[in-house]
Amino acid sequence: MNTKDLDYFHQLILQKNFSKVANFFNVSQPTITTALKRLETDFNTKLMIRDRVHNELTPTASGEQLAEHAEIILRQLNIAHQEIHNLTQQQIVLGLPPIIENHYFPKIAAKLADNELLASIQTVEGGSIALREAVRNGRVDMALLGSVEPLSYQTLLAEEFDRQPFSIFVSRDHPLANRKRLYFSELRHEDFVFFTSNFVHNNAFNKLTRRNHFRPNIVFRSNDTHVLMKLIAENVGVGFLTNVVDHYNDHVVRLELLDDEQPEFITSIVYRTSHILTPSQLQLLTILHSTLETD
Amino acid sequence: MNTKDLDYFHQLILQKNFSKVANFFNVSQPTITTALKRLETDFNTKLMIRDRVHNELTPTASGEQLAEHAEIILRQLNIAHQEIHNLTQQQIVLGLPPIIENHYFPKIAAKLADNELLASIQTVEGGSIALREAVRNGRVDMALLGSVEPLSYQTLLAEEFDRQPFSIFVSRDHPLANRKRLYFSELRHEDFVFFTSNFVHNNAFNKLTRRNHFRPNIVFRSNDTHVLMKLIAENVGVGFLTNVVDHYNDHVVRLELLDDEQPEFITSIVYRTSHILTPSQLQLLTILHSTLETD
DNA sequence: TACCCTTATAAATAATATTTATATCATAGC
DNA sequence: GCTATGATATAAATATTATTTATAAGGGTA
Numbered sequence: 001m002n003t004k005d006l007d008y009f010h011q012l013i014l015q016k017n018f019s020k021v022a023n024f025f026n027v028s029q030p031t032i033t034t035a036l037k038r039l040e041t042d043f044n045t046k047l048m049i050r051d052r053v054h055n056e057l058t059p060t061a062s063g064e065q066l067a068e069h070a071e072i073i074l075r076q077l078n079i080a081h082q083e084i085h086n087l088t089q090q091q092i093v094l095g096l097p098p099i100i101e102n103h104y105f106p107k108i109a110a111k112l113a114d115n116e117l118l119a120s121i122q123t124v125e126g127g128s129i130a131l132r133e134a135v136r137n138g139r140v141d142m143a144l145l146g147s148v149e150p151l152s153y154q155t156l157l158a159e160e161f162d163r164q165p166f167s168i169f170v171s172r173d174h175p176l177a178n179r180k181r182l183y184f185s186e187l188r189h190e191d192f193v194f195f196t197s198n199f200v201h202n203n204a205f206n207k208l209t210r211r212n213h214f215r216p217n218i219v220f221r222s223n224d225t226h227v228l229m230k231l232i233a234e235n236v237g238v239g240f241l242t243n244v245v246d247h248y249n250d251h252v253v254r255l256e257l258l259d260d261e262q263p264e265f266i267t268s269i270v271y272r273t274s275h276i277l278t279p280s281q282l283q284l285l286t287i288l289h290s291t292l293e294t295d
Numbered sequence: 296m297n298t299k300d301l302d303y304f305h306q307l308i309l310q311k312n313f314s315k316v317a318n319f320f321n322v323s324q325p326t327i328t329t330a331l332k333r334l335e336t337d338f339n340t341k342l343m344i345r346d347r348v349h350n351e352l353t354p355t356a357s358g359e360q361l362a363e364h365a366e367i368i369l370r371q372l373n374i375a376h377q378e379i380h381n382l383t384q385q386q387i388v389l390g391l392p393p394i395i396e397n398h399y400f401p402k403i404a405a406k407l408a409d410n411e412l413l414a415s416i417q418t419v420e421g422g423s424i425a426l427r428e429a430v431r432n433g434r435v436d437m438a439l440l441g442s443v444e445p446l447s448y449q450t451l452l453a454e455e456f457d458r459q460p461f462s463i464f465v466s467r468d469h470p471l472a473n474r475k476r477l478y479f480s481e482l483r484h485e486d487f488v489f490f491t492s493n494f495v496h497n498n499a500f501n502k503l504t505r506r507n508h509f510r511p512n513i514v515f516r517s518n519d520t521h522v523l524m525k526l527i528a529e530n531v532g533v534g535f536l537t538n539v540v541d542h543y544n545d546h547v548v549r550l551e552l553l554d555d556e557q558p559e560f561i562t563s564i565v566y567r568t569s570h571i572l573t574p575s576q577l578q579l580l581t582i583l584h585s586t587l588e589t590d
Numbered sequence: 591t592a593c594c595c596t597t598a599t600a601a602a603t604a605a606t607a608t609t610t611a612t613a614t615c616a617t618a619g620c
Numbered sequence: 621g622c623t624a625t626g627a628t629a630t631a632a633a634t635a636t637t638a639t640t641t642a643t644a645a646g647g648g649t650a
Contacts, residue, residue, distance in 0.1 A: 001298045001372065002607085018628060028609050033629060035607085043379045050628070052616055057627095061573055062379045068569045069375040073368050077296065080364040084338045084357045154449055154568065273449065274363045278356055297638085313597060323640050328598060330638085345597070347647055352596095 001042060003077060006070040008035040012048065013067045016057040039066070076274075079138030083275065086141055092281055095124045095131035095143030099198070099225065099242070100267060104144065104162075104292060111287050117280060128199050132156070135270055141281070142271040144288075146200040148207070148263045155273055159285075161292045162267040164243045166204055168255040171235035181256045185212045193228050193237040196221040204263035205240050267292070296337060298372060301365040303330040307343065308362045311352040334361070371569075374433030378570065381436055387576055390419045390426035390438030394493070394520065394537070395562060399439065399457075399587060406582050412575060423494050427451070430565055436576070437566040439583075441495040443502070443558045450568055454580075456587045457562040459538045461499055463550040466530035476551045480507045486532040488523050491516040499558035500535050506554075562587070 011021045012032065022029040040047050047063035049056075059067060086093055096105060101123070112118040124131070124140055128147065134140040135156060145151060151158035168187065170176050176186075194216075195201050209216050219237045222228055232239045233251035242265040243254075269288055271277075277285065306316045307327065317324040335342050342358035344351075354362060381388055391400060396418070407413040419426070419435055423442065429435040430451060440446060446453035463482065465471050471481075489511075490496050504511050514532045517523055527534045528546035537560040538549075564583055566572075572580065 003296045003298060004607095019626080027607095029628075030610090030630080031608055037629095038607090043376065045379055045383045052627075055617080055627075061571070062382050065378050065382060065571050066375055068571055069371045069378075072569060073371050076364045076368050076371075080361055081338065083360050083364075084340055087357050087360060088340045274367060276356070276360050276363055299638090314595085322638095324597075325599080325641090326639055332598095333638090347596075350596080350648080 001039075003073065005035045005039050006074055008032050009039055009047070010067065010070050010074060012036065012057070013059055013063070018057075075137060079272070079274070082138035083141070087278065090120050090280070091122050092120055092284060093122050093124060093139070093141045095126055095134055095140040095145075097128055097131065097144070097146055097200075098125060098223070100144045100146055101125065102225065104267070108288060108291050111291055112284070115283060115287065117284055117287070120280060121284070127197070132270065135272060138272070141275065142269060142284075145268055145270050147266050147268065148200055148203045150266060151268050151270060153270075156270050157273050158268040158270045159289075160266055160268045161289055164265045164267075165257065165262055166201075166240060166242050166265060167257060169229070169232050169239040169241055169252050170255060171233055172251050172253055173235050174238065174253075176238075176255060177253045179255055181258050183258050184208045185214075185259075187216075187238065188212070188214045190217070191219040191237040192216050193220045193222070193231045193239055194218045195228070196223045198223065200265060201240065201242070204265070207263050208240075208259070296334075298368065300330045300334050301369055303327050304334055304342070305362065305365050305369060307331065307352070308354055308358070313352075370432065374567070374569070377433035378436070382573065385415050385575070386417050387415055387579060388417050388419055388434070388436045390421055390429055390435040390440075392423055392426065392439070392441055392495075393420060393518070395439045395441055396420065397520065399562070403583060403586050406586055407579070410578060410582065412579055412582070415575060416579070422492070427565065430567060433567070436570065437564060437579075440563055440565050442561050442563065443495055443498045445561060446563050446565060448565075451565050452568050453563040453565045454584075455561055455563045456584055459560045459562075460552065460557055461496075461535060461537050461560060462552060464524070464527050464534040464536055464547050465550060466528055467546050467548055468530050469533065469548075471533075471550060472548045474550055476553050478553050479503045480509075480554075482511075482533065483507070483509045485512070486514040487511050488515045488517070488526045488532040488534055489513045490523070491518045493518065495560060496535065496537070499560070502558050503535075503554070 008021060008025065008031075011024055012018065015021050015024065018032045018036075019029050022032045025031075036048060043062065043066065045062040046060050047066060049058050049060055051058070105123075109118060112121065124134065126134065128145045131140060131143040131145060132153065135143050136153075145158075150160060168176075168182065168184075176182060194205065205216070220231055222231075225241070228239055228241070229249045229252055231237060233249050269285065303316060303320065303326075306319055307313065310316050310319065313327045313331075314324050317327045320326075331343060338357065338361065340357040341355050342361060344353050344355055346353070400418075404413060407416065419429065421429065423440045426435060426438040426440060427448065430438050431448075440453075445455060463471075463477065463479075471477060489500065500511070515526055517526075520536070523534055523536070524544045524547060526532060528544050564580065
């Protein structure tokens with residue numbers, strides 16, 4: 001069976017129109033007709049209902065089932081191409097969310113350079129969710145992902161290598177600045193500065209506010225940790241961040257949370273179960289683990 | 296790309312010999328040569344190392360990677376065929392391990408008959424492990440599986456619907472017969488009758504014997520529950536079985552176990568995540584749940 | 591060197607996919 | 621009702637691709 005037919009079929013399901021699909025692939029319309037007929041003969045069943053009265057084209061039950069498998073097959077094929085391409089280029093495409101890149105990558109980079117691995121690593125930035133999809137689709141080989149819950153995906157393998165608590169960051173001038181530890185509930189009436197769209201931080205933050213039954217007053221949002229730190233220093237608001245974020249700023253004080261069952265910032269390395277690790281990729285994994293693992 | 300090439304490639308990896316693969320598929324030897332060359336052109340890489348000196352044929356790194364994906368693709372294609380076949384036959388192929396079939400199926404069958412579903416169900420017997428593979432490969436659409444741990448598989452979906460403790464069964468004439476409850480450790484010096492090869496029972500039994508540090512003396516093995524029950528009645532040995540096994544025999548007494556953290560016989564229904572449920576399959580699931588679910 | 595086993599190559603042939611041209615079906619507008 | 625239009629189907633011609641046949645080439649061993 002030719003996978004081109006599955007390509008046509010897949011688009012036919014999406015576009016519901018033979019001529020448009022033909023156009024999409026720059027082939028003539030009968031090509032699509034015969035391709036579908038081939039599949040229907042091959043699977044010995046009708047795959048599409050051509051309702052000429054209502055001018056609709058819908059898959060049969062078998063069609064829907066095939067569409068499901070077609071998608072998996074086409075994805076695998078795509079991954080295979082990407083993966084083998086990276087392999088021949090001796091490149092590892094590594095996905096890194098900005099915060100993790102900032103905190104962990106410098107530590108790793110030196111070791112990688114020592115082992116002459118740095119040149120073969122190509123990093124891609126992105127959010128946790130986008131990167132997970134990129135790994136799934138083969139666009140990225142491996143990704144370091146942050147999460148609140150331990151990661152577990154179909155077809156992906158996640159190895160956790162670090163866990164860090166979240167903390168509260170306040171200005172030296174803030175009334176709480178002399179405290180070392182506090183409960184999250186004490187922040188009920190505080191102004192916050194927070195990430196615009198950091199999935200993991202949002203997740204953890206929401207958990208804590210929901211558990212303590214308050215709606216936090218977020219006075220400013222940014223995705224740049226440095227900006228947030230400066231705002232905290234200026235006492236514009238308090239921050240909720242991981243220890244992963246470097247608190248280099250002299251005017252900022254870190255306060256530990258005393259709450260039970262705090263969310264944690266879990267860092268894992270994720271790759272496809274179908275991905276075969278080359279020696280240099282194994283070496284990369286070893287270096288990641290040895291450099292980063294909490295012990 | 297033609298999936299036939301992946302078929303050839305897959306066998307080439309297994310058989311490591313062009314001529315033999317050609318023979319295997321009843322095609323001429325150059326067919327395999329050109330098929331591989333097609334793949335190598337398509338993926339723009341060498342896939343196989345033809346070492347004529349040592350007369351060996353081994354995959355390159357890319358070759359191994361492709362083999363991985365080829366297998367997934369070929370499996371999906373196979374599943375698609377099976378699945379669509381069952382769909383057009385309006386048949387659901389349901390896998391049942393003997394014990395589960397004995398205990399649960401009669402209860403369900405009546406309800407299924409009421410809903411005119413019984414005729415569309417085709418049962419297949421097999422052990423838990425074999426059935427799981429059969430579901431994965433599309434030979435079976437759904438299976439009821441027993442297990443000691445909650446089931447969780449890649450690409451398969453498991454819905455638990457019942458949990459039963461294991462119990463000890465002894466003859467009326469046995470010294471322990473007047474007891475209602477006992478600890479597993481009290482059975483240290485007993486003779487047992489047990490299953491020959493029931494994966495789940497073995498698993499649970501081993502857990503208990505290991506935890507209590509003794510090697511059980513198994514005096515007779517059979518896979519037939521009725522035979523085991525008769526032997527227990529005759530006081531040949533004591534039995535370790537689920538409540539799932541009907542203890543209809545008048546000469547047999549059931550004793551509950553008092554141990555903490557006892558293993559349980561978990562029954563789940565398993566099907567592929569990629570499997571699209573037809574209305575009648577959904578109905579089957581509903582009936583299974585409503586008939587069997589512990590509440 | 592002759593012989594065997596394995597894989598590669600080239601030309602011929604067979605099989606398959608695609609295009610072109612045209613037909614059919616069903617609706618909508620007039 | 622007639623015509624135009626949009627969508628899919630069919631048939632024959634053509635183009636593309638896969639396979640076979642025949643043979644060569646590489647490398648080992650008797």
